[in-house]
Structures are given as C-alpha cells and as structure tokens.
Amino acid sequence: MPLDHSTSLLRVAIAAAATCAFALLPPATVPDANAATGTAGLDPVLATAYTQASRTARSEGVSLWITSGKRSSGEQEQLWRDAIRTHGSPAAARRWVLPPGQSTHVSGHAIDVGPHTGAMWLRRTGFRWGLCRTFANEWWHFEVATIPGQPCPPMWPDAAARVDRSISPLRR
Numbered sequence: 799m800p801l802d803h804s805t806s807l808l809r810v811a812i813a814a815a816a817t818c819a820f821a822l823l824p825p826a827t828v829p830d831a832n833a834a835t836g837t838a839g840l841d842p843v844l845a846t847a848y849t850q851a852s853r854t855a856r857s858e859g860v861s862l863w864i865t866s867g868k869r870s871s872g873e874q875e876q877l878w879r880d881a882i883r884t885h886g887s888p889a890a891a892r893r894w895v896l897p898p899g900q901s902t903h904v905s906g907h908a909i910d911v912g913p914h915t916g917a918m919w920l921r922r923t924g925f926r927w928g929l930c931r932t933f934a935n936e937w938w939h940f941e942v943a944t945i946p947g948q949p950c951p952p953m954w955p956d957a958a959a960r961v962d963r964s965i966s967p968l969r970r
C-alpha cells in the first residue's frame with residue numbers, strides 16, 4: 799500500500815474519531831464563542847434567544863446584561879435559605895425564590911437581566927425571540943415562553959403561583 803494512501807486513511811480515521819467525540823458532548827458544554835456573556839450552562843434555546851436579543855439591544859444602544867442565569871443546586875439552596883431569613887417563612891420566601899428542585903434557574907431555563915431600562919426594553923421586544931417576563935413581581939426574570947414572534951402569555955403573579963398551579967391544578 800502506498801504511503802500517501804495509508805496516511806489519508808489515518809487522516810479519515812482521526813477526523814471520524816474527532817467528530818464522534820464532539821457528538822458525544824452535551825450541547826450546553828460546547829463552547830460557543832458567539833454566545834452572549836452569562837449564557838453558559840443555559841438551555842441552548844434560551845442561550846440563543848438571549849444572544850440574539852442582546853445583539854439587537856446593543857445595535858439600538860440599549861444596555862442589557864444577565865445578572866443571574868444558570869445556578870447550581872448549591873447556589874439556589876443558599877439563596878433559598880437567605881430568602882426564608884429575609885421574608886420570615888418558606889411560604890413568604892417562595893414568592894421570590896424557589897427551592898433548588900423547583901427553580902428554572904437550576905434547570906437552565908431562566909435569566910435575570912439588568913439594568914431596569916434594559917429589562918423594560920426586553921419586556922417590550924423579547925417576544926420576537928420568544929423571551930417573556932413570566933412573573934408579575936419580578937421585572938428582571940425572563941424565560942422562553944412563546945413561539946418567536948407570537949405574543950407572550952399572561953404573567954403569573956409570582957413564582958410560587960406557577961409551581962402551585964403545576965403541582966395541583968385543582969387548588970386554584
């Protein structure tokens with residue numbers, strides 16, 4: 799077998815191995831140089847929607863950034879304990895912070911944004927990318943909640959209301 803032929807076979811084998819290794823990586827861990835700051839670990843649909851929104855914001859001269867995106871269970875547990883201390887009881891705290899098992903920040907499906915002017919801009923325009931405010935009491939919290947271009951659904955009064963509704967529809 800001529801040397802150049804075996805070399806090209808080897809190249810094909812290396813390329814195939816590299817492709818397989820890449821395919822085995824979970825999507826969220828594939829580094830995307832074009833993704834907006836703060837989107838690491840988020841669900842890819844949310845990361846892409848926010849990245850596109852932030853590009854448009856920048857082109858329109860609007861300040862917009864992620865103040866909190868994907869959180870670990872440990873980080874959420876700490877926030878949850880702090881909130882119970884601040885608000886006085888779990889029932890009061892969960893209107894603002896949910897325990898790790900119920901938080902869409904832990905699952906990678908939520909972002910908090912700032913500053914206030916940027917959040918107001920995103921509330922008006924976010925539907926173009928499927929991004930919606932979901933809780934009436936949190937001006938900073940956004941999730942993918944509609945098909946891009948379609949109106950956002952009505953907001954829940956707070957985070958606890960949505961969890962209670964999804965656990966027990968008969969309760970309301």
Ligand SMILES: [Zn+2]
Pocket residue numbers: 903908909910938939940
């Ligand atoms: Zn949030």
